[in-house]
Amino acid sequence: MVKQLRTLVILSCFFIPLTPFAQSANIKGTISTSDGSPVANVSVGIDGTSHGAISKADGSYIINNIKPGTWVLQVSSDGIITQKKEITVGSGETLTIDFSISETAKELQEILISSRKNTEHASVSLRLKTPLLETPQNIQVVDDKDLKAQQVISMSDGLIRNVSGAARLEHWGDLYTNIVARGSQIQAFRNGFNVVASYWGPLTEDMSFVDRIEFVKGPAGFMLSNGDPSGLYNVVTKKPTGVTKGEVNFTLGSFDLYRASMDLDGALSKDKKLLYRLNVAVQAKGSHRDYEYNNRYVIAPVVSYRLDDKTKITLEYNGQFANMTEVGSYYVFSKDGYGTYDRNLTFTNPGLPPTKINDHSGYVVFEHAFDKDWKLTAQGAFFNYKQTGMSSWPSYMDSVTGQVMRNVGVWDAKSTMELAQAFLNGEFYTGKLRHRLLAGVDAANKTYYADWGQSHDLDTPDALFDQNNPTYGVPANGYPVFDRSTPIEERAALGWGVIKQRYSSLYVQDEIAFLDDKLRLTLAGRYTDVKQVYGVDVPYDAAKHITPRVGLSFSIDKNTSLYGLYDQAFIPQSGVLTGGGKVQPVTGSNMELGIKKNWFNSKWYTTLSVYRILKQNELTADPASNPNAPTSIVLGEKVAKGIELDVRGTVLPGLTVIANYALTDARVTKVAKDVTAYKVDDIIPGYAKHTANAWVSYELQHTVLKGLGISGGFTMLNGRYTAWSLEGKMLPDYFKLDGGIFYAKDKYRITLNVFNILDEYLYSGSYYALPSVANDWNSVKPAYYYQTEPPRNVRLSISYRF
Template sequence: MKQKHTLLLLCSFLITSFLMAQSGKISGVITTSDGKPAPYITVAIRGTQQTSLSNEEGYYEIKNIKPGNWTLSVSAAEAAPQERAIVIAKGAMLTEHFVIKETARELDAVFVNARKSTEHASVSLRLKTSLLETPQNIQVVDQAALAQQQVISMSDGLVRNVSGATRVEHWGDLYANITARGSQIQAFRNGFNVVASYWGPLTEDMSFVDRVEFVKGPAGFMLANGDPSGLYNIVTKKPTGITKGEVNLTLGSFDLYRAGLDLDGSLSKDKKLLYRLNIAAQNRGSHRNFEYNNRYIIAPVISYQLDEKTKVTLEYNGQFAKMTEVGSYYIFSRSGYGTYPRNLTFTNPGLPPTRINDQSGYLTFEHAFNPNWKLTAQGSYFRYNQAGMSSWPSLMDSVTGHLIRNIGLWDAKSNMALGQVFLNGEFRTGTVRHRILAGVDAADKKYYADWGQSHDLDTLGALFDPENPGYGVPDNGYPVFDRSKPLEERAIAAGGIQTQRYSSIYVQDELAFFRERLRLTLAGRYTDVSQIYGTGTDFSKARHFTPRAGLSYSIDQTLSVYGLYDQAFIPQTGVLTNGGKLKPVTGNNMELGIKKNWFHNRWMTTLSVYRILKQNELTADPQSDPGAPTSIVLGEKVARGVELDIRGTILPGFTAMANYAFTEGLITKVAPGAAGLYTVGQIVPGYARHTSNAWFSYELQTGALQGLGLSGGVTSLIGRYTGWSIEGQQLPDYLKLDGGLFYTRDRYRFTLNVFNILDSYLYTGSYYEMPSIYGDWSQASLKPAYYYQTEPPRNIRFSVSYRF
């Protein structure tokens, strides 16, 4: 028996030796253009699963290659790929060296860019601690997700990538209005709070966006004053130091035509002067008749490396839009939600377009004193101009649902000057590591709007019939508005002034103990803010200190648990019915979570539970004089929930994103002045109790169809409450299914997606008491009106991109 085993082993050895003698081997060294070893470069035999990764010395080796003609491929993240034809003879040992065009410094930047979405926040979030060790739920949507899902603006389904994030009311593609944890979250761009009014800013076009960071809950390290539910931070594209470019074309349903160009490179031989230029243009129609949204975008960036420690970056973002009037997306019904065809519109051809110019400029100075200390100073100026109109019915027949369409003037402008200086540092006291963040923020924001003029398109004798709409010349003609006076003067008369000035100082220390496994964050921000609202007579001022304390513990290098207490506050304007001093809204956030990176950081998971308590919020006093309205203190609200985020690579070529959120918003205390109007336990509208999303993608790694992929996703909203009112019907559950194909070959990528595959009638909306009649105007009274916005039926989008 023993002899048989020995004989079998000998035969196996001889057969294996014979097969290995018939196969070949290839090896070599990969270097950068400046002669340095190039580590972590992928070398593959195309059409097979045989790959190798170069080591720290740039050496690679692939064994057991079948004899024949093959193509050897060399690639790394964003680095330019190379291919070379090779011939493997029986038993051959081939040597092939490669020189990539990137320098060692540029290659390092490539790997930093490739890792930053999963490991670190952007510079504009100010944090030096990795996302795994940061005691807060922070989610990042990167370029790969944006391209695969064909997201072209902030309102284009991007929120599916983040647990609990929804758009309660879409506002078309004008404003993002994203909600999470029970309230609308703040909009940031490159670390600046760009909220000048409730309605802004204009949705960012993805042509100049590198990534979007969602920070859940209060964020004292960024937020001076704002809603404690959180923020999203748009990080714009910057020069990488790698000479490359990309052009892309997109076609889609409802007359979508779009083109974009992304150029990245150096303007000097020493590569100290770098540039990035993104331009895009689109014509975009809608599933609703006569609705359109046309834009062009230009976003140049220049950076200059003064020396190894100092860099200056100058950036401009310009978005120029021409679209139908604000509110053209809404449908109004006396019977309920979703009662009319999806393509119905209440706008009218012949109305002039609304034009919006959204421009911003940034100047950033970065100086590293040494590897442990860095100073960042940046200033920004935002200028927003809107010349247009808004639409909203002025009267509805309570029996037939026929109505008078009203067009209101909406000219607006916003000027914002913002500045930040912050210092990141690290030092030790004994065995304790300190990571310091200290800085000052300041802003001066002015928003002026004239919505004081309006015009009815229809008359009592010729109401608009949604069931048999007519779109000829309106019975009452087209509006002619008076714009002879300066906008600032008109805004005073219309009550359309919103200004805010604030300054704040912030200090944070992250203390790390026990070989940095336990991290204690202690921080505080002091903010001084004043604002004017309405006609310019409503003035408020507040000074407030907001503390922050966080604890994070690394169970191992891939698993951490954390706890957080943080505060935020929102200044308020108005007049109290019973007099007295206004207090700011305060928000207290308590959060617990666990973060885990799996399989060498290929999977990332975050599970968090939170409770946000908001106090002192004002609400309108319904018993006050309509000519001089006053406010009362509501009491106390709570938002609480659970959030789970999962994303990463399951298998080679198979990536997945999935998230779930349970959200609940309730009134927990009612102030004496609000008794009878509100009750404890009453729902705070504007969220879905259960929000679920998923997106999966698989790309074939070998064979004749290598590069072909399949992707798809689903969004589910269960237990939806209306946007603003707790009255009326609760919205039905929401289910949307999307999917498509893509193909990557050499420098080309083709993407085809079908959205709303099930062709479901999807919408969001709320309840409104509209002036209504039955017979004549003297019978007018407030009656229920349901308003909603429909989403497109089944539609397709095709994109082709070429990288060079």
Template structure:
């Protein structure tokens, strides 16, 4: 009765909005999330978040954009960005896992950019620290170049992590999770008002986790706190202040890599080279946001936000100095202390105006950023020597013969990083877009352009500067109220730093994306499908000069690379209680042209595969919850992931060996009512040997890292 009354009030307020001609604002969307999420479909979103800047419904956007909802994350018991999240979107793979430290998602043949609340938080090739799901509302994946977000970055796309904000509804949720490998996790989510008039709101998320691994001596403990305060200054203006803190205490970075001279997957799934007693790695990750939203009038809205990101790491990484033909090796530990400081600001305006018979959805914005990253990789220590190699066939994980490393940390990191451990970037970028709607907005033409002025340096080199203009054009046509077809042409560029062997000037890497697709809502929007075909071309990418000694620092232009493929995504509520996520992608990434300096080289040839993707990816996740009767609230979940024709991340093996196809099946049971939910899942039900890996020519060895064998998680969540 209470829920029916609330829904009645919500429908009345929606009708009032319609009568006054006003658009639903972000607060109303938050109310929708709180009130009707339980009855609406759990896995489908119709609109992008405010931080993605677009005011166009996703059905009408001429681009492949997929949103992973908080309900999907909870049902799948995803607790961090690197914890099975990618099954929810077509074509995503993680070839180099980096444990639970960095996400590093690959799509359309390249690593995609990492965003948080609309800010590009990439501070180095490896970062940022993977987000804990305790403070995440949803994750948006934008396929292909996205000029409306990317000042610079790989044209394969981006993902945007959207954090939880106050909703204005007093509520809370406490949860506890336990599972295999000594996983113990507690989380708390509080949401409510700090003033009686509802102008001052808060949201507080906290989590603590202890977690070991299927490999000996590994651990990853996480602690998170994320308070948010919003204040409605007046009827038109809202200020939101947010702070996220993550602390990670983990074992040595890189210990999960396994090396062997002859083939992949030749050692037990739980094999490790990590000795007991090895000092671990500690990471502190702080992010602070201030966001101001001002409704100028019913047609125009201004958003301005600033972000400060501070990252500190003290630790080390394991990597062998050598791997012998019989499999024995010398293990090495290298220092990895790092510090990152990023300050970013954005201001953008959204407008919706009519000129005659043409509707204009206007987006204009300014992006500015200053990023500084420094790291010490200059110190290393061999754990073994030629008098006593480490033998994987008879591993001794006790104290190593050469003892544990004693690194110099008395010298300030800024001094230690000057030997080649600095990455700096600063840019200013302007963006303007007009989406013109014709024939009662059934035909939409998007015309846009971005101008970026950027300066950066890497690894102690001289600063490189670049100014670049990137156009964007898209067409979306509504066949009916539930179907649209689209075409897109967009460009991107990535400034590069290095020294060319021929003494020439380093040019930015440029890329363009051509894409067509069809989007359809089914049965009144309960579920949706999205199918797309794309082609991405990248020019002028730098690579080390194969004719020069290793470590020379000299580079050449690789040539031209092409990635092309098809993608299909389905998500939503298929029938009452039945929710489904299913997707498939075909990806092919190859060299289209070889630079002139490589034409006589046997290393790179036209049509050679660009490493780091799976040609076929397919995923499914299904949940069914009983709607009536004595079993009401009980449900079952099942899912699977298949990766076929995988390509290694670095070098092709000399004998043509490839990593195996990948098949993982998961499933579980759950029960819930209005207050309580109990979830139990088993992962890798078939107990398959799951891994990803590559070949490293300079070590003459295969390298891989395994995923956990069959394991389980049980969680209980209580809403109040």
């Protein structure tokens, strides 16, 4: 002990004389908005050091023990423009440096709400005023920060790794997004509108104009009830924020990917009543398969005008214009199973004309707040989609050699949709009970016309396409010449290509809060009147149905809630029942239990849910009926059930995590007498039994390398029943590993990601059967079709904010 004390004394003798010459300095000040209000939770730091502070509720901050000298002081926070000041501080000095950000207190509040919207609130278009933590349903949100970090450029470009249980049956060349969850395809929404006009739509959204995507698991009566009960995704487009800012982004990637986008946001009037947002993008994109391409450009302007403090009108247009290879060119067909050919093999042929798509959508939104508790939102939308192009599919496969006859068919399409909705959100009390009311009406008129009635074989029986040794000269049977001289409406009627739907519905929901808002009971119901046509242009089939919704949510504490839910959806169907009677719609009833929790002051968020979806009343052909006058019987029952876990947020400073897992099981649970096509316990194809995803990112916080980070993640699918048919071989398990680095400093961000790092041969597909004699579907042999994903590939993005 004496020796240790002596050492300390000697060391003190060296350091004590130096302290008068190196007294530390201090920096203090306040952060305020442009209208003088204090700003809390803003980061103030000295570049290149670990010294920093967070502003308090009164806007004040203080940084102690600064080495004298010249430094750069930086102020930053989510959503505000970073400010820097060069300062010089002397020995022992306390320097006062104040900052005034350009935003007002009101604008800053809107920004902060927006930056924390993932764990707090749904978008306006999702209609719910209850915080997501307290909403009795599994709702997950993917925002633009996640999309940029993962370099997601369209809805079909790796987006679903961010949501538990989501998978894709096929990829369709980025034409449309077919996402399955909880055992079947989920509905596509944009800004609160159901935009499904056919099975093959809508055109997948380019991410340049997308702010966030909200995934609602299971039926959601507050949005719509006539659709599949597995759920929906709602694409929310970017809106003006009132903050003048902008961003440009350039992306280069493997297989000839060249992409540029620009996002402009600001005010058109000094009083900031008239605001705008403009997003544009242009893309040239090749493929790992020769002769394939997907080029497009996008323009999405938005203008909003605030009439007064209570009323706002927003006008928006989304235009997407695509020029791409014919749909289906990326499929490979094999008699021997999946993954049997080179993954770069393509069925297309140079010289074939492109598929061209013009996709227009326009919106008008009226919002009026009567007071702080009551708000009316009314909006209308018009969609116009035109497609001129082709699809490819083999017409014959040699059962010995596996060589095929490639066929291209015309696929021209026209779709129009007129949609309107209005909903009222309100809050009031009856005694000590708080009521949160939602009441709304929805109406839509959708038409889809497609010409599938013309086709052309590229190859001949004497010159089949050899997938082991493909040649891509002028096809043996020449190029197709299709007749487009008559209107598409007439061509569609001849080829069973007409799909129409009209519906109107009324919805009322009351959330009643008990026990000082700890217990919340949701009672709701929707009445829907729907008419639809599928195939030929005949009189509409009609269905009227009431779907109930009951939910219960209990807050264990302010950060934890338990919930239970019962909700319904229905699907109209037509036919003639054996023995007579009225055909009932298919009903899907969802029962769900879950727990949600915000951790460490809402820095990260978890949801654990279990569910059971029961489908009833589905019709199937009666095998005992007269072939000349076929009738139908009720198939029985199908059940999809599973467990879902989602984790997202900032776990530690600089460390963000998105991780999820889902166990899914969908089976036939009851079969009617004489039904032979199904039996009890049969798997219902269209899902993966086990799905797991993760994306982890870490950014250095307090070093000279601050802003440098590393990120990576994986996607795993096991027990893949994602094919259309369970005949033949199952799809093998799937594992994809991605990762990269990024660097963010001041207004710049550079992101480099490597996808499919392990260079795995990845694909999706299904069992199929093809004619083994040309044009003879009475003589078919087993086959498989699949489409491959790219091998190891790289993307580099550079963005600049101003």
